[in-house]
Amino acid sequence: MLFAGLDIGSTMTKAVIVDGNEKILAALVGPTGAEHRHLAFQVMDETVRKAGLSFEALDFIVATGYGRINVPFADKQVTEITCHARGIRAIFPGTRIIIDIGGQDSKGIKLNDAGTVANFVMNDKCAAGTGRFLEVISETLGIRLSDLALISAEAEGFVKISNMCTVFAEHEVTSRLAEGARIAEIVAGLHEAIAGRVVNMVRHLGIEKDVVVTGGPAKNAGLVKAIADKVGLPVWVPPEPFITGALGAALLGKGFAKRNATRNQTRRMESVTFFA
Amino acid sequence: MEQREQQGKTAAVKGTDMARKVRGMVKNIYQSAHEAKQAGGKVAYSMIMSQYDEILRAMDIVPLPTENFAGVCAAKRQMDRFLLQAEADGYSQSLCSYARIGLGFDSLRKEGSGIPDNSPDGGMAMPDMMLGSSSVCDPRYKWFQAAGRFLDVPRYNVDVVSPPIRANLEDTRDYYIRYQKEQFRGLIAFLEKQTGRKMSDDRLWESIRLCDEAWRLWYEIDRLRVAVPSPMPSQDHFSIMAAAHYYAGTQIAVDFYQGLYDEVKYKAANKNGVVPDEKYRILYGAGLPPWHTLWIFNYFESFGAVFVIENVYRAYDPVEVPSSVQDPVEYLAWRTFLRVTQWHEKASARSGNPYVEKLLEMAADYKTDGVVFHACRSCRASTLGQTHIKNLLGRYTDIPMMQLTSDMVDLRDYSESQWKAQIGAFIEALAARKRG
Numbered sequence: 091m092l093f094a095g096l097d098i099g100s101t102m103t104k105a106v107i108v109d110g111n112e113k114i115l116a117a118l119v120g121p122t123g124a125e126h127r128h129l130a131f132q133v134m135d136e137t138v139r140k141a142g143l144s145f146e147a148l149d150f151i152v153a154t155g156y157g158r159i160n161v162p163f164a165d166k167q168v169t170e171i172t173c174h175a176r177g178i179r180a181i182f183p184g185t186r187i188i189i190d191i192g193g194q195d196s197k198g199i200k201l202n203d204a205g206t207v208a209n210f211v212m213n214d215k216c217a218a219g220t221g222r223f224l225e226v227i228s229e230t231l232g233i234r235l236s237d238l239a240l241i242s243a244e245a246e247g248f249v250k251i252s253n254m255c256t257v258f259a260e261h262e263v264t265s266r267l268a269e270g271a272r273i274a275e276i277v278a279g280l281h282e283a284i285a286g287r288v289v290n291m292v293r294h295l296g297i298e299k300d301v302v303v304t305g306g307p308a309k310n311a312g313l314v315k316a317i318a319d320k321v322g323l324p325v326w327v328p329p330e331p332f333i334t335g336a337l338g339a340a341l342l343g344k345g346f347a348k349r350n351a352t353r354n355q356t357r358r359m360e361s362v363t364f365f366a
Numbered sequence: 367m368e369q370r371e372q373q374g375k376t377a378a379v380k381g382t383d384m385a386r387k388v389r390g391m392v393k394n395i396y397q398s399a400h401e402a403k404q405a406g407g408k409v410a411y412s413m414i415m416s417q418y419d420e421i422l423r424a425m426d427i428v429p430l431p432t433e434n435f436a437g438v439c440a441a442k443r444q445m446d447r448f449l450l451q452a453e454a455d456g457y458s459q460s461l462c463s464y465a466r467i468g469l470g471f472d473s474l475r476k477e478g479s480g481i482p483d484n485s486p487d488g489g490m491a492m493p494d495m496m497l498g499s500s501s502v503c504d505p506r507y508k509w510f511q512a513a514g515r516f517l518d519v520p521r522y523n524v525d526v527v528s529p530p531i532r533a534n535l536e537d538t539r540d541y542y543i544r545y546q547k548e549q550f551r552g553l554i555a556f557l558e559k560q561t562g563r564k565m566s567d568d569r570l571w572e573s574i575r576l577c578d579e580a581w582r583l584w585y586e587i588d589r590l591r592v593a594v595p596s597p598m599p600s601q602d603h604f605s606i607m608a609a610a611h612y613y614a615g616t617q618i619a620v621d622f623y624q625g626l627y628d629e630v631k632y633k634a635a636n637k638n639g640v641v642p643d644e645k646y647r648i649l650y651g652a653g654l655p656p657w658h659t660l661w662i663f664n665y666f667e668s669f670g671a672v673f674v675i676e677n678v679y680r681a682y683d684p685v686e687v688p689s690s691v692q693d694p695v696e697y698l699a700w701r702t703f704l705r706v707t708q709w710h711e712k713a714s715a716r717s718g719n720p721y722v723e724k725l726l727e728m729a730a731d732y733k734t735d736g737v738v739f740h741a742c743r744s745c746r747a748s749t750l751g752q753t754h755i756k757n758l759l760g761r762y763t764d765i766p767m768m769q770l771t772s773d774m775v776d777l778r779d780y781s782e783s784q785w786k787a788q789i790g791a792f793i794e795a796l797a798a799r800k801r802g
């Protein structure tokens with residue numbers, strides 16, 4: 091049997107297909123971008139082709155992420171929180187705390203012994219502590235997102251960025267640059283600021299090991315190190331942190347199929363509409 | 367689209383017929399203040415849970431609950447001009463938004479020499495006095511301090527005291543009661559000066575009797591709500607509490623609760639639930655309600671999740687004042703003491719926190735599957751400590767909990783999409799726990 095998960099995030103769409111043994115057959119990440127909304131559908135389409143399958147062969151499709159609601163080809167919608175929990179537990183069975191840093195929001199998720207969601211927290215309506223914060227500031231600094239980790243590795247300390255607001259932090263960074271601060275220390279300061287904000291939020295759950303950091307920004311080793319320092323425990327990062335939500339969605343699809351959940355009878359491989 | 371929805375819909379669909387009658391009662395609060403002014407009567411800005419309600423009734427002073435007015439403005443989505451006026455006057459956005467609405471309203475009224483046009487429920491009449499209290503939080507007297515100076519209206523602040531959890535109540539009780547009595551005596555002297563009339567003890571006893579009866583009935587109603595399925599949801603509670611707080615010490619409140627008691631009893635006996643298929647029973651753990659978006663309770667119900675009980679507004683169960691107490695003011699002081707120490711013994715025996723003890727008892731009695739908290743950014747009193755309470759509660763129960771964040775009235779602190787995302791995840795957590 092075959093199961094697919096589609097995670098439509100604010101910036102990226104991720105798709106994963108697994109077989110009955112929970113083996114990943116194909117996974118793909120593509121942009122969601124405001125002007126590319128139809129790409130969410132293309133990502134699914136390409137993933138199916140990459141796996142050498144036909145869309146009809148998929149037994150159950152679960153959509154997640156902020157764009158999950160109007161997916162015409164999904165059988166079920168599940169929130170990112172439940173999907174991340176399922177996906178991460180498949181990779182790290184001992185996980186108790188998940189820190190998910192998304193493009194638009196961050197979340198902390200606490201799992202119980204059974205691996206299901208016991209509690210969660212989300213940041214509110216603010217880009218600070220999210221991938222967007224890093225994106226904006228790296229643009230200001232004129233460096234690529236993917237270079238942030240390398241650059242911060244050279245830092246001998248960090249410049250304190252005290253503004254929580256992304257817009258003000260941008261000004262603050264410009265002022266620090268003008269005062270002669272080195273970019274490496276500024277980047278380290280940014281990691282420090284995001285880690286501080288996210289870990290403070292997750293502390294509400296009571297931090298226990300194992301702690302896993304996921305979401306696109308988890309690819310940034312500098313940020314992960316700053317988080318680990320604040321948590322005071324080693325933190326784990328999945329091999330492909332972008333796709334854990336989609337993976338969880340696909341695995342949940344397997345569970346739904348097993349429980350004979352009703353499938354979407356009008357499943358159509360069509361564009362995703364974001365606004366009804 | 368979100369904006370359109372935000373403006374169109376604020377109220378929740380209620381579960382009981384009696385709750386639907388409250389709108390008229392609330393409107394009447396403001397109407398009767400205007401009428402009293404015209405008839406030469408006295409009107410006082412007041413704060414609920416200040417323990418002085420019966421004194422006002424006994425002296426024919428019409429209470430004007432300024433906090434409730436802020437809630438009314440929010441429920442009608444007419445709060446922005448008052449909030450913005452207060453902020454333009456220099457009040458910080460982090461100040462209690464109830465206070466900002468009240469201060470903004472007073473400022474606009476003074477500026478325009480009359481009630482601002484189209485004010486919700488006819489607006490608040492110009493008060494003859496302002497009665498703050500230290501019960502619950504500091505804005506509840508600092509607000510009237512500022513407004514009183516601004517409008518040149520006399521004000522009085524009652525100190526309502528509560529001993530610490532681990533205090534020896536036997537040793538300290540008499541001191542607390544004596545001090546509380548002095549506070550009420552001070553208030554009465556102030557009111558007698560403002561009205562030029564003496565308070566009658568008989569009238570005070572009568573309004574105490576009515577107030578206690580209404581609160582007893584309210585307690586009995588909440589006990590009926592242990593029924594499965596729930597006969598009355600929290601959105602009704604947030605309406606019907608108006609009778610106990612804004613009509614305290616009147617026959618109106620007693621009659622209202624008698625009617626509600628009969629209705630809830632009938633519904634419970636006939637298993638007439640709020641939703642046809644009650645899947646999850648939710649405890650509203652703490653925080654003022656989101657007056658701007660009360661339909662959110664119906665949104666929960668669309669997933670079969672019903673708010674069956676709440677830990678806000680009915681802050682105390684009935685208490686037994688010793689029959690040896692013969693003086694009505696002393697009775698009020700005793701009742702205050704017994705009310706505020708009601709959970710002390712249980713708290714000091716276990717968690718050290720009275721809210722946690724109360725929530726644990728509610729979760730067990732009402733068989734709740736989850737707890738929802740509402741953090742209101744500008745209400746420190748109901749928000750500070752909420753995370754601690756939630757974490758402490760988590761040591762004694764494994765039911766899922768969630769904290770929504772916004773404000774009680776300021777829509778700028780609210781995000782519908784975020785709430786819906788959180789609620790979706792919470793419902794999934796409830797479902798997962800039920801599946802086991």
Ligand code: SF4
Nearest residue numbers: 462503505745746747
């Ligand atoms: S801070 Fe909270 S409790 Fe105090 S007056 Fe404002 S709303 Fe009421």
